[in-house]
Structure formats: C-alpha cells, structure tokens
Amino acid sequence: MSLSVRLKHDFGGFALDARFEAPPGLTVLFGRSGSGKTSIVNAVAGILKPREGRVVLGGRVLFDSAGGVDVPVPRRRMGYVFQDGRLFPHMSVRSNLLYGRPRNAMVPFGRMVDLLGIGSILDRRPGGLSGGEKARVAIGRALLREPELVLADEPLAALDTARKEEILPYFERLRDEVSVPILYVTHSASEVARLATWVVALEEGRVAREGEAREVLSDPEVSPAGAREAGAVLEARVRKHHDDGLTELDAGGVPLFLPRVARPLGASLRVRVAASEVILSKDVPVGLSALNVLPGRVETVRTGAGPGAMVALETPAGRILARVTARSVAALGLRQGLKCHALVKALAVAPGDVGS
Amino acid sequence: MDWLGPAEREALTLSLRVAFWATLLSLPPAMLCAHALARWRFPGRQMLNGLVHLPLILPPVVTGYLLLLAFGPNGPVGALLESAGIAIAFRWTGAVLAAAVMAFPLMVRAIRLSVEAVDPGIEEAAATLGAARARVFLTITLPLTLPGILTGAILTFAKAMGEFGATITFVANIPGETRTLPSAVHAFLQVPGGEDAAARLVVISVAVSLGAVLVSEFLAARVARRVGRS
Numbered sequence: 409m410s411l412s413v414r415l416k417h418d419f420g421g422f423a424l425d426a427r428f429e430a431p432p433g434l435t436v437l438f439g440r441s442g443s444g445k446t447s448i449v450n451a452v453a454g455i456l457k458p459r460e461g462r463v464v465l466g467g468r469v470l471f472d473s474a475g476g477v478d479v480p481v482p483r484r485r486m487g488y489v490f491q492d493g494r495l496f497p498h499m500s501v502r503s504n505l506l507y508g509r510p511r512n513a514m515v516p517f518g519r520m521v522d523l524l525g526i527g528s529i530l531d532r533r534p535g536g537l538s539g540g541e542k543a544r545v546a547i548g549r550a551l552l553r554e555p556e557l558v559l560a561d562e563p564l565a566a567l568d569t570a571r572k573e574e575i576l577p578y579f580e581r582l583r584d585e586v587s588v589p590i591l592y593v594t595h596s597a598s599e600v601a602r603l604a605t606w607v608v609a610l611e612e613g614r615v616a617r618e619g620e621a622r623e624v625l626s627d628p629e630v631s632p633a634g635a636r637e638a639g640a641v642l643e644a645r646v647r648k649h650h651d652d653g654l655t656e657l658d659a660g661g662v663p664l665f666l667p668r669v670a671r672p673l674g675a676s677l678r679v680r681v682a683a684s685e686v687i688l689s690k691d692v693p694v695g696l697s698a699l700n701v702l703p704g705r706v707e708t709v710r711t712g713a714g715p716g717a718m719v720a721l722e723t724p725a726g727r728i729l730a731r732v733t734a735r736s737v738a739a740l741g742l743r744q745g746l747k748c749h750a751l752v753k754a755l756a757v758a759p760g761d762v763g764s
Numbered sequence: 765m766d767w768l769g770p771a772e773r774e775a776l777t778l779s780l781r782v783a784f785w786a787t788l789l790s791l792p793p794a795m796l797c798a799h800a801l802a803r804w805r806f807p808g809r810q811m812l813n814g815l816v817h818l819p820l821i822l823p824p825v826v827t828g829y830l831l832l833l834a835f836g837p838n839g840p841v842g843a844l845l846e847s848a849g850i851a852i853a854f855r856w857t858g859a860v861l862a863a864a865v866m867a868f869p870l871m872v873r874a875i876r877l878s879v880e881a882v883d884p885g886i887e888e889a890a891a892t893l894g895a896a897r898a899r900v901f902l903t904i905t906l907p908l909t910l911p912g913i914l915t916g917a918i919l920t921f922a923k924a925m926g927e928f929g930a931t932i933t934f935v936a937n938i939p940g941e942t943r944t945l946p947s948a949v950h951a952f953l954q955v956p957g958g959e960d961a962a963a964r965l966v967v968i969s970v971a972v973s974l975g976a977v978l979v980s981e982f983l984a985a986r987v988a989r990r991v992g993r994s
Contacts, residue, residue, distance in 0.1 A: 455888055481891040494889035498907045507903075508893025553893050 409466035409589050411435070411557060415451050417458040424448070424458070424613040433605030434583040434590040436621070438597075444613040445593040446491075449559050452591060453488050454481040465557055487555030487588075491562045493546045495534035501545050502530040508553030515554055524548045524578065540571040547578060551586075558582070558590040564599065573760060579603055580764055597637040601625060601680035602763025625680070626727040628710050628720040638718065639682040639761075640729040646675045654699075654754060659725035665699040665754045669762055678763050685756035686730035688719060689749045690740050700752040702728060709742050721750050772961055774940055775948035776968060782856060782944055783924035786863035787917050790871055794916065798875035803884075820869040824929025831862055831934040858935035859942050863924035870923055871916035878912020879905075911987040915980045922976035926969060945969055 411430040417423070424444045437445040450456035451471070452463055460473040470479045487508075495504050505517070521527050524544040534542060543563055550558060560579070564572045576599070583590060583603060592603060600607055604621035609630050617630045624630055626640035644657035644664055657664040657677065664679065671677060693701060704723035711717040717737045719730045728750045732742075742748065768776065800806070801813055819827050835842040836853045845852060852858040882905060890900045906913075928946035935942040937951055949965045952958030 453892055455892070481888070482894045482896050484892075485894070486892055488889065488892040490885065490889060492885070494883070494885050496886060496890070496904060507890065507895070510894070549893070559892075 409556065411452070411466075411589060411591065412462070412464040413448065413452065415448060415458045415461035415463070417447065417451070417456070417461075419447070422613060426608075426610065426613065426615050428608045428615050428618050430589065430591060430608070431606055432587075432589050434579070434592055434603050435606040435608060436600050436604040437591065437593045437608050437610060438595070438600050438604075438624075439610035439616075440595050442612075443610040445595075445610055446561055447613075448610075449488075449561050449591060449593055452557070453486050453559055454479065454484050468556075485553075485556045487550030487553045487558045489546050489550045489558065489560040489563045491565055493534070493542045493566075495542060495545055495549070497534055500531050500533060501526065501537070504534065504545055505530075505549050505552050508549065510554055513552070513554060515552060517552065520548055520552055523581070538571075539567050540574050543567060543571070543575050544578070547575075551582075551588075555588060558588050560590060561593045562595070563592075564594075564596075569760065576602060576760070576763070584764075595637075597625060597639055597682075598680050598758070598760045601639070601641045601678055601761060621678070622726065626720070626729060628708055628718045628729055637682075638684075638729055638731060639680050640720075640727050642679045642681060642726045642728070644677050644679055644725070646671050646673050646677065648673070659702075660723075662702055662723065662725045663700075664702075664725065664752075666757050666762065667755060667759070671764070675764065679757060680761035681728060681752055681757060682761070683718065683729040683731040685752060686728060686732075687751040688721070688730050688732055688736070688740065688742070689751060690746070691749075693749060693751060696751065697753075698751040699754045702750040702752070704728065704748055704750060706742055706744055706746045706748050708744065709737055711737065721748060723750060768964060769961060771939065772948065772965055775943050775945050775965065778856060778859075778940070778943065779925050779945040782859045782863055783921045785860045786867060786924040787920045789860065790864040790868055790920060791913070791917060794868060794871040794920075795875055795913065797872045798879050798912075801872070802876045802879040816872050817869045819866050819930075824866065824927075825933050827865060828862060828930035828933025831858075831865065831930065835861065835934070852935075854935050854938060854942065856935075856941055859927075859931050859944055862930040862934045863927040864920075866927045866930050867920040867923035871920045874916030874919060875909060875912045878909040878915075881912075882908045911984040914987060915984045918976050918980035918983070922973050925972050925976075 409432055414427040416425050424447050426444060426448055437448060439445050447456055451458045457478065461471065463471040469477050470484055471477060496507065524547060526541065526544050526548060529537060529541055547563065564575055567575065580603065583605065594600060600621055607621050607624040608618045609616045609624055617624050617627060622641045622643065642659045644659035646655060646669065647658045648656040650656060653668050654665045655669040657666060669677065687698065702723040702725055704721040707720040707722045709717060709719050711734050715733050716731055717734045719732060719742060721728045721730060730750060797816055801809065832853065833839050837846060842853055852861060887900050887904050890904045895903065926946055931944060932947055937943050937947045943951065945965055945968065949962045952962035
C-alpha cells in the first residue's frame with residue numbers, strides 16, 4: 409500500500425510545502441527539528457488540517473482540500489506512535505493496549521505482547537514504567553489498533569542509546585515481517601540508515617531529496633541533519649566472525665572489519681560510515697592502526713563557507729562520504745578522478761550504525 | 765440526633781436536601797463552563813469568566829436581590845416558570861438555586877484547573893486510536909478530571925450548606941421551607957434563650973464544613989493516585 413502526500417500550510421513565519429510518494433515499506437521523513445516532519449505526520453493523521461493538499465493512502469482519499477474531503481481522525485485508521493508516548497496514565501498497560509483494538513481483531517493479542525516483551529507489565533500503570541517499556545507499550549498500542557499505516561514520530565528520541573538499541577530491532581521486524589506501511593520521523597542518520605526503505609529528506613518545509621536510503625545518505629549535496637550527521641551507507645554481507653571479537657564483512661569484494669555483529673554468516677547488513685570518521689590518503693597507507701582501507705576514486709569535492717569539505721569517493725563497496733578540512737583538500741590536491749584511499753577505524757562504526 | 769430539637773432537625777435536613785440538589789444540578793453546567801474556559805477560544809470568553817466569578821465578588825445580598833428580580837413571581841424567568849407550574853421564590857427550590865449560584869464559581873474553578881491539567885495530546889492519541897469525541901470524553905477526559913470534579917462537588921456541597929445572604933434575600937426565612945441551617949442560627953439568635961439551639965447548629969455547621977474539606981482532600985489525593993498523577 410502506498411501513501412501519496414501533497415501539503416501546503418502556513419505557520420506564522422514557516423511555510424510547509426511538501427509533496428512525496430511513499431512506496432510500501434518503511435518511509436523515513438528525515439530532517440532537522442523544525443523542518444516540518446511532525447507537521448506532515450500530523451496532517452496524515454488528521455490532527456493538523458493543512459491549508460491545502462491531498463493525502464491518499466492505498467487509494468483511500470483521507471484529505472482533499474479541493475474535493476472537500478477530510479476524514480475525521482478516529483476513522484483514518486492510523487497507528488500513531490507519539491514521540492512522548494502519550495499513554496493513558498489512568499489505565500493499566502493492558503487497557504492501553506486494548507483501547508484501539510477493533511472488534512474483529514486479526515492480530516492475536518498474546519503474539520503482539522510476546523513480540524514486544526511486555527507480558528510481565530500488563531497490569532502495571534504507565535507511571536511506573538521505564539522509558540523503554542513505555543516506548544514498547546506505545547508501539548504495541550498503535551499496532552493492536554490494526555492500522556492501515558503506522559505513524560512513528562521520533563519514537564526513540566526520548567531514549568538513551570541502550571534503550572534505542574532495545575527498540576530499533578522491533579521496527580526492523582515490523583518493516584520485514586508485518587506488511588503495514590510505516591511513516592517514520594527522525595533526525596538521526598543512523599536510524600535512517602538502519603530502517604529506511606525510502607527516505608524523504610526535508611529542509612525548511614520542503615522535500616530536498618527523496619529516494620532509497622543508500623542513495624540519499626550517500627549524496628554529498630544532501631545533509632538534512634547537518635554535515636556532522638552525514639555519512640554514507642554501504643551494503644555488506646557477514647563473511648566471518650573472528651576470535652578477537654571482530655566481524656569481517658564483505659562489501660562489494662572489499663573486506664570490512666567491525667566490532668562483533670551478532671548476525672549469522674551470509675546475512676546482509678547495512679553499515680553507515682559517518683563522514684567525519686573517514687580519513688583520506690593518496691598513497692596506500694602503511695603502519696597505520698586503521699583496519700579498513702577502501703580504495704577508490706574521488707567523485708566530487710564540495711567545499712562550503714566553513715573550513716570543512718565533503719568528499720565523495722567511489723569505491724567497490726559503494727560511495728563513501730568523507731568530511732575533511734579544505735586545507736587537506738588543497739594539500740592532497742583532491743579533485744575529481746583522483747585515486748584515493750578511504751580509512752575507517754573498525755571501532756568508529758557504532759553498533760547503532762549497523763542494521764539489517 | 766435526640767439532642768436536636770424538632771426545629772433544629774428540620775433546618776439540618778432541609779440544608780442537606782438543598783445542598784444535595786444544588787451540587788447535583790450545578791455539576792453539568794459547571795463542567796461545561798470549565799471546559800469552555802479551559803479549552804475553547806471564543807469571543808466573550810473573558811465575559812463568561814467574569815460572569816461565573818460574579819457571585820464570589822458581589823455582596824451575597826446583591827446576588828439574592830438579582831435572583832429575586834429575575835426569578836421572583838414578577839421577574840421575567842420567574843413568571844415563565846410560574847406559568848409552567850414551577851414556583852421558585854420563597855420555596856426550598858429557590859434556596860437550591862441561590863446556593864447553586866453562590867457556589868458555582870468554586871465548582872467551575874476546581875474543575876477548570878483539572879481540565880487544564882489534562883494534556884490535550886492524550887485525547888488526540890485516543891482519537892487516533894479510533895475513539896469518537898463522546899468516547900474520548902467518557903474514557904479519557906472525565907476520569908482524568910475526576911479529582912477536580914470531586915473537589916468541586918464537595919466544596920459546592922459545603923458552601924451550599926452554609927449559604928445565607930443570597931438565600932435569605934431571595935427566599936426569606938420560612939420555617940420548614942427555606943429556613944436552612946444558617947438561617948435557623950440567625951433566627952435562634954434573634955429570640956431570647958435561643959443561644960443553646962444556635963450553638964448546637966453552629967457545632968454541626970463547623971463539623972460539616974471541616975468534614976467536607978477533609979474528605980475532598982482525601983478523595984482528590986486518592987483519585988490522583990489512581991489516575992497515576994503521583
């Protein structure tokens with residue numbers, strides 16, 4: 409089921425003018441705060457009424473300013489996972505989960521409870537739950553409503569890194585095992601890299617770029633969350649688990665060493681390599697501690713007003729982005745077509761940057 | 765209650781009856797006003813706020829007199845009700861009206877505070893889960909504002925038990941009909957040798973008022989725990 413969105417709305421001093429088509433799967437709205445991500449999700453949910461536009465989900469028109477269609481929120485059949493959870497404080501976890509459940513429910517309650525690992529807290533109230541537990545209950549509540557579209561507005565923003573790692577796999581499983589389309593809002597490039605089937609990058613209320621995660625994140629022209637968050641995504645396969653705690657991946661024929669990745673041999677992975685963690689070298693480096701050396705050719709060099717430059721490197725593993733100083737660009741004479749090596753420390757790839 | 769004389773007992777039961785009805789009847793309009801003031805933006809909102817608070821600020825005798833002008837036999841509303849067979853002036857029902865009007869600001873304030881404390885986002889969440897407005901109100905808003913509603917109701921009850929100025933102006937002091945507890949105290953103090961009866965009613969008055977405040981605090985704390993606020 410695909411989602412088609414076209415919206416125009418004015419908030420004093422900020423104009424939203426976005427248009428995108430989300431294919432089935434998990435679509436990420438990616439951008440820094442204030443770029444209009446939440447407004448778009450709210451308009452899809454019906455909470456925000458845009459000045460004009462059209463929202464169509466799998467052929468069902470939810471909103472059409474020209475045709476005078478505005479399906480009320482309760483009848484849009486959305487499963488909204490709010491950033492702040494918004495669990496009902498006066499109800500038990502069980503009552504929260506059952507609140508939106510349709511009369512002729514298809515998804516077994518017990519299966520969802522098991523999937524999210526919340527069987528032991530069903531009789532507790534939200535007030536006493538940890539952040540991770542609240543997030544899982546919020547996800548369960550939205551899914552047990554058996555929605556036609558899941559809306560998730562930075563569902564992990566309030567969690568620390570460990571809790572994020574606890575919740576992210578649920579979204580990966582949702583994307584892969586449940587056929588419900590998901591519209592997922594985030595400003596975190598690593599969540600995009602791990603989850604997105606399709607990325608809609610937003611800048612100041614407009615769609616800056618949309619496409620597959622690998623393409624959008626590896627595009628040096630697009631860094632909606634800022635240059636510090638830029639980083640390309642490589643697709644790789646698990647080749648070997650070594651005894652010293654490293655996992656060897658095969659990325660387009662190039663070996664890539666990472667700290668232990670708990671996936672079976674042959675499993676395909678997405679690995680996000682943060683641009684600021686990449687070192688460039690003109691010659692084959694010797695006597696260095698960095699384990700990963702990817703040979704390549706400079707595709708583009710983009711300098712801005714600041715001291716930094718973004719270099720895109722075509723390697724057999726895919727495109728790599730490197731954020732280096734303009735001074736280094738000059739010193740190395742980096743220009744289009746130049747042969748170059750990208751160095752990536754194994755430990756510079758965080759566990760959160762590796763997804764299935 | 766053998767220590768109470770028949771006239772005192774009559775005043776006490778009348779007061780309880782008046783307070784009960786005043787509380788019950790003012791709940792729906794007070795909830796509506798509280799929601800309107802807390803949530804809705806409309807022209808005349810400040811005016812409504814002022815009107816609601818008027819009985820708190822006006823001298824009670826003025827409120828009573830205004831009630832008499834409006835609801836008395838010759839008043840516009842009173843004449844209308846009279847033709848419908850409902851008499852209010854100088855009846856115990858009039859005492860109910862006077863008590864309800866005087867306690868109204870207290871009730872609205874208590875409920876309004878609790879409505880303002882409910883995160884509209886929680887109600888939005890319920891709507892996204894398929895709940896229509898009525899269900900959102902009954903399952904989310906109402907339970908979450910229950911502490912305020914209870915507090916407001918109990919304060920209203922206590923205020924209604926003690927209302928004097930507007931009541932005596934509007935419906936006078938008729939034994940068995942409009943002689944509520946404070947009116948009875950007033951009447952007993954007017955006659956020689958009435959101090960003992962007055963003193964007994966004063967004790968009851970103090971007990972009811974103090975009890976109401978304590979019970980409302982207790983209930984509010986209990987409900988607040990139940991709705992997970994603390």
